[in-house]
Structures are given as C-alpha cells and as structure tokens.
C-alpha cells in the first residue's frame with residue numbers, strides 16, 4: 001500500500017508493539033504497518049459508521065487479519081494490550097479531548113504519536129502533563145501544507161518553555177530545511193500582512209511579536 005509523505009513520516013515513527021490507530025478512516029497506515037511486519041496486531045478505531053464500514057472492507061480486502069476494526073469513540077474502548085496509540089489527521093483539541101476523556105485507558109500506553117492540524121502548542125503541553133515526554137518530532141510539507149508529527153513516550157515530565165511548546169523542542173533544536181522553510185514562509189506572510197497600512201495596531205503588535213519569536217528560533 002503506497003503511503004502519502006505524511007503517512008510515511010508517521011509510519012517511520014511507529015515502533016513494534018500493539019497499535020491502536022484512532023480515527024483510522026481509510027486504514028492505510030495500520031494496514032501498511034501490518035503488511036510490512038512492523039506490527040502483528042492492532043486496532044483500527046473509527047467513531048463514524050460510514051468510514052468504519054470502508055475501514056472494515058479495506059482490512060478485509062488487504063487480508064490484514066491481525067487488525068481488528070472497532071466502532072467506538074476515541075480510546076473509550078481501548079483494549080488493554082495496546083501499548084502504542086496513533087492519532088493522525090485531526091484537530092489538536094479533538095486529540096486532547098480523546099486522551100483526557102479516558103486517562104485510565106493510557107495505563108499501558110508507552111507511545112503516543114500525533115499528527116494534529118492545529119493547536120499543536122496546547123497539545124504538547126497537555127500530553128506532557130499526562131505523563132509523557134517528547135521523544136521525537138518531524139515536519140514535512142505535502143501539497144503546500146506543513147504537518148508536524150510528534151512522538152510522545154511515557155516518562156517523567158521535562159520542563160518545556162514557551163518556544164519549546166510553540167516550535168517543538170526537537171524541531172527547533174534540529175532546524176531541518178522544512179522547519180526553516182515553514183517559518184520563513186510565515187515571515188513572508190507576516191510582512192505581506194504588515195504592508196497593509198489599514199490593519200489595526202493590535203494586529204500589528206501581534207504579528208510583529210510573532211515575527212520576533214520566529215526570528216529567535218530560526
């Protein structure tokens with residue numbers, strides 16, 4: 001199964017173990033993990049009937065018999081043998097909600113891999129508060145959209161300052177080309193917005209501050 005660049009980056013972070021892919025949808029990620037022998041067992045979770053039926057069919061069509069499709073909300077029915085969770089392609093607040101609603105289900109979960117569309121600083125903060133540390137991060141650009149993938153592992157919380165939360169402790173330390181491109185393009189966007197003389201002073205201040213924060217990590 002051919003994975004998109006984003007799904008491949010997530011795939012590359014998954015260790016072997018029992019995986020739950022929460023919000024699995026098409027199931028491509030977990031089916032690939034199974035087909036390539038990264039995992040021998042996993043759960044593909046969906047909370048909507050339409051995507052769930054497609055998911056079930058994709059698992060059957062690909063003979064991924066180690067993967068169990070589950071129609072359930074988030075991690076509310078998470079089986080106790082799951083030690084890795086992947087949550088990808090959702091808003092950050094939805095991810096936080098899924099994890100916070102059932103904290104006891106995380107007892108055996110040593111790894112959480114997240115690709116959220118937004119609210120990434122809040123996500124870093126909240127997952128770390130739940131007893132995880134950031135072990136790895138990646139950033140990729142696909143069809144002009146930047147995606148940040150974060151791998152949390154269970155461990156004693158490390159202090160994350162505001163730049164860590166905003167830019168990612170690993171990403172801002174590594175400063176890969178894609179990271180630099182993302183923030184250079186944001187600086188260009190900000191300059192463009194600031195060239196409009198009609199924007200309110202409060203917005204000018206907000207954008208100027210953001211630009212300074214970016215400059216300080218680039």
Ligand SMILES: C[S@@+](CC[C@H](N)C(=O)[O-])C[C@H]1O[C@@H](n2cnc3c(N)ncnc32)[C@H](O)[C@@H]1O
Pocket residue numbers: 022023024025026045046047048051072073074075087088089090094098
């Ligand atoms: C945009 S798709 C992402 C699919 C895949 N994970 C990916 O990254 O390509 C998000 C999926 O998450 C599902 N979803 C959203 N909230 C959920 C929840 N609380 N529990 C289970 N699935 C959920 C949606 O139904 C949808 O199929």
